[in-house]
Amino acid sequence: MAELEQRGDRTPIPAAWEYASAPESREIVKLEERYGLFIGGEFVEPRSGEHYKTLDPSSEEPLAEIPQAGPEDVALAVGTARKAFSDGWSAASPAERAKYLFRIARILQERSREFAVLESLNGGKPIRESRDVDVPLAAAHFFYYAGWADKLEYAFPHRRQQPLGVAGQIIPWNFPLLMLAWKIAPALAAGNTVVLKPAETTPLSALLFCDVLRQAELPPGVVNIVTGDGATGAALVKSEVDKIAFTGSTEVGKAIQRELAGTGKKLTLELGGKAANIIFDDCALDQAVEGIVNGIYFNQGHVCCAGSRLLVQESIYEPLLEKLKRRLTTLRVGDPLDKNTDVGAINSRQQLDKIEELVAAGEEEGAEIYQPPCRLPEKGYWFAPTVFTNVAQSYRIAQEEIFGPVLSVLTFRTPDEAVEKANNTPYGLSAGVWTEKGSRILWMAQRLEAGVIWANTYNRFDPASPFGGYKESGFGREGGLHGLEPYLDFREDSADVIGG
Amino acid sequence: MAQAPALPTGFELPLEPRLPRIGSVDQVAVEARATDLSRRSIKREAKLFALDLAVRMMDLTTLEGADTPGKVAALASKAVRPDPSDASVPSVAAVCVYPNLVQTARERVAGSGVKVASVATAFPSGQSPIDLKVAEARRVVELGADEVDMVIDRGAFLAGRYAKVYDEIVQVKEAVAETHLKVILEVGELGTYDNVRRASLLAIAAGADFIKTSTGKLSSSATLPVTLVMLEAIRDVFEETGRRVGMKPAGGIRNAKQAVQTLVLVHETLGLDWLTPDLFRFGASSLLNDVLMQIRKEKTGRYQSPEYFTID
């Protein structure tokens, strides 16, 4: 029981109300000591003979040994996927394909707690988010695309379409299971087979997903999982796949685009961002504060569409910042498995180093730093929620993607200036607009160069909603009807070519 | 701060970008925030702390046409000693009864520290002339009420006659003087969160000591998001002026879980300072027994039966 503090003639008020720790049990997750590569429906030893350790970033405790797939392993996986494609998957009735996907969706729902715990354990994200966002959305994604599998002719009427073949997919560590779902669900719905490479630091949920495939009785070889670092990804890009779908940094995305130049292989890139979250003085202020917090501290800011540049109308700057800082003091940073944790662990040492380097640059360049008082655990990778004020557009923290819980605050005076500043970046993934004026929202939405505009909300995702970037944030869309297009081959479509 | 200049048409512009401003509330976002906070996991000692606090913050209420001295006497006894088998359970904050039963309640709670609250101003509709409302409020104080819960004139509010609503609160506040005034907005009739915020700021500006969600006579009442909207209005006033206004959700809070969720909302919106009966109350009739059951469950580790808790 908390101590009580007497103040004058008032009833005593408590000195603290500490929420008792409420950790989600790890018992539900059964980890292997060492995993294999999932090729042809079973786990196989990597021919490379190499393994590495994957960690719990909140404690640096090793969780399991993971194969480092080499070019030979990748080639085997691609060959297996190719065989599965031609041996029946591409010819399987679309309705049957749909039913496999529905099965996967259902099994993910049934095993949601297990996946949520594993996702938090291996990735460092709060269980609140993996439980309420990552896992339900992953299941929803399979459910959504399941329904498309036998309706493709309605998605693209009057177009001759067929699956591409083998899709090589490379996903990041910020939403391991959800990104897997974003990649695999539309690929299978369109009739392709898949070789997917999870991120180096977060392979475990993808490996557990293999057990979902077993339960769903998906034919062997339709989905293959190869683990490893960037070298494995590079091998996949160079392999005999028909398509590459990549989510990750702009730098790597460009390298992939260069690598595939002239091959005619289909490519979709979902890359970095430096989104502006624009706050007008007539907004619903308390909700905007929540949107700012959700925009940049959700998943420790490890979000490509994070609202990392806050553009505040000068006439509301002072009260907004007061509210924001106050709100930050209520953020609970700590054990990812505690159900009350709002901000978890940074995903890796490497990422923490990058955040620390950019934050140091911000201070050096003259920005003013604010961090709420919070106790960070001694072991593991942690970074306190951070706000930079007095930021100039030219500072690195206003230009470069930090991919961490760090917000840069800038101001603007007029809607024109807000648009100009928001668009003044090579990126174009997302943007937020907060105003109670409907016509202004539409005016802004039209002018912002970004693939996703959140108006009076932020960081919302849905399988029916297309997601993807403008400019250097990539091309192609994931989600919705538009998310099918990158997995279909229209090259033999002569119906709409006159004289072709 | 300088006086805002009156523009020729009567419009005013704020001179500084300061709070509180009327502003608006986004329904979807405020409901999402309330849902997020409701998912806090409050366990063991943290839960016991909240349950104990909930008892101390309770305005144990009966506002029925069928209320009798016998009913109110029993209720008042329960207020003083909610769980006769567990002396560590504190008394509630107040009993809330109709004016005719204030005297009965006073006698029963005498010396216990439990306050007596009553309702006035043509409760629950508020649709009476202001002179009657003022007289009623004054009379309720004379009858011995420590706290007066008034209703705003929703008809006037919804007709856009905010000045009338404001003036009535000012006059009632004058009438009850030092007596604690809680102003009921009856949020279920206001239609939007924008209106809830507007009415909250109006009531606070007019002198309310507490703002209160509901009369308890409507089915839609003290939901978490509506409570959050009112807490945020209170916070804006506090941060700008330093004035502490109390909050009382009433109606619809029937179990301990809802009470704990509400306290989480208070804690994370206004902080520890509001976790006191001086600034936060629950208006409820059936909530108390569920809280008592949960307290005993936490202490014994066993799930409880309602048979073991008195109905008063």
Place this chain on the structure above:
Amino acid sequence: MAERAGRLPVKKTYKLYIGGAFPRSESGRTYEAEGQNVARASRKDVRDAVRAARAAQPKWAGMTAYNRGQVLYRVAEMLEARTGEFAELIGDEAEVHAAVDRFVWYAGWADKLAQVLGSANPVAGPYFNFTVPEPTGVVGVLVPEEPPLLGLVSRLAPVLVGGNGAVVVASESRPLAAIELAEVLATSDVPGGIANLLTGFRSELAPVLAAHMDVNALDVTGADGDVPELERLAADNVKRIVRGSADAQSPWEIAGFLELKTVWHPMGV
């Protein structure tokens, strides 16, 4: 050019079309093609053309779709009016007719694209969510060598109807149709700078366009052996690469030059 008896005809100087004007190449160079001296554009001409396209594009994109459709229809009208001239130039009247019809066909898409390519998305929550196509910005177009007019029109019209600005590298061996078309564009309400046509050596111009950091998309339909190198250069700013066909006519040809924007807004009171 048929000569008439008794009169020496006035011959046309074939120049570039940049920003709505007809400058010579800033380099002062020409090359001979189809029996004419044709401007041989330089990298600085590419730069100027991109700058002109970037400056003009927002206004073009900001016009109503109805208006843009009418402008493109106007192009068809002006082209039709010069059928004889074009037929004589390229030696194929049927191709001129096809080119006119293609402009008409694409003109009609301006105000239908959003309905065919966009969507209202039923998300699982209290949000209104819709997706609309928008122009990608400035597009570099390497048009096929043949057919000289229809190949150009088939690649250019989809870029324009989508609301983009275009920098076109014309057929190297048969560039005259491009310059003639520029005269059509110049007299048909297409804002200056929206369509820029450069003649010259493709091997010289294409890499400059592919590497230009202010170009958003590159149509490599008319590129040949240098596609891998062009695509590698294009990756520096993640350009969208379009490989179309010289004779396609499809709304999906337009889609390659469009971005999709998804907007979320809560539904509440």
